[in-house]
Amino acid sequence: MKLPLRGGCQCGAVRFEISKKPLTLYCCHCTNCQQQTSSAFGMSLLVPREGFKFLKGGPGTFAIKAEAKGVQKTAMFCEKCGTRIAHDTKGNPSISVKAGCLDDRTDLSPVGHIWVKSAQDWMMFDKEDLIYEEAPDDGYFALMERWAAQEHA
Numbered sequence: 001m002k003l004p005l006r007g008g009c010q011c012g013a014v015r016f017e018i019s020k021k022p023l024t025l026y027c028c029h030c031t032n033c034q035q036q037t038s039s040a041f042g043m044s045l046l047v048p049r050e051g052f053k054f055l056k057g058g059p060g061t062f063a064i065k066a067e068a069k070g071v072q073k074t075a076m077f078c079e080k081c082g083t084r085i086a087h088d089t090k091g092n093p094s095i096s097v098k099a100g101c102l103d104d105r106t107d108l109s110p111v112g113h114i115w116v117k118s119a120q121d122w123m124m125f126d127k128e129d130l131i132y133e134e135a136p137d138d139g140y141f142a143l144m145e146r147w148a149a150q151e152h153a
């Protein structure tokens with residue numbers, strides 16, 4: 001992935017830029033992500049907090065329920081068209097950017113899948129992929145390591 005990466009919402013009111021190398025890309029099949037995307041799963045691109053900024057339009061925000069208790073998670077979305085842009089979990093060094101709103105979506109190859117216990121029955125996973133029944137219990141370390149090894153520079 002060539003930096004900077006740019007993206008935005010469907011109507012163009014909100015634009016953002018990623019200036020630091022993403023840490024990993026995975027798919028989440030939890031029921032929250034299914035509802036949030038109105039689809040089968042969500043795609044999360046973890047980006048170092050200091051490498052993410054809005055170029056245009058401030059996003060709307062609301063607090064969402066996180067899987068873990070006591071975790072404060074904020075959803076950022078376009079107030080005009082409703083596109084979900086990112087999730088910000090308080091205290092995390094990274095922001096979870098919804099990969100589908102990047103301008104260039106030609107090479108979005110996730111290295112793993114989480115919460116597959118609620119994945120759709122027709123989903124097929126590659127033997128090489130990192131697969132987790134629920135949330136990874138290693139702080140996403142293996143997912144980041146696999147991503148780094150692929151050298152998406």
Ligand SMILES: [Zn+2]
Pocket residue numbers: 009010011012013014078079080081082083
């Ligand atoms: Zn919009």
Ligand SMILES: [Zn+2]
Pocket residue numbers: 028029030031032033034042115
């Ligand atoms: Zn999820």
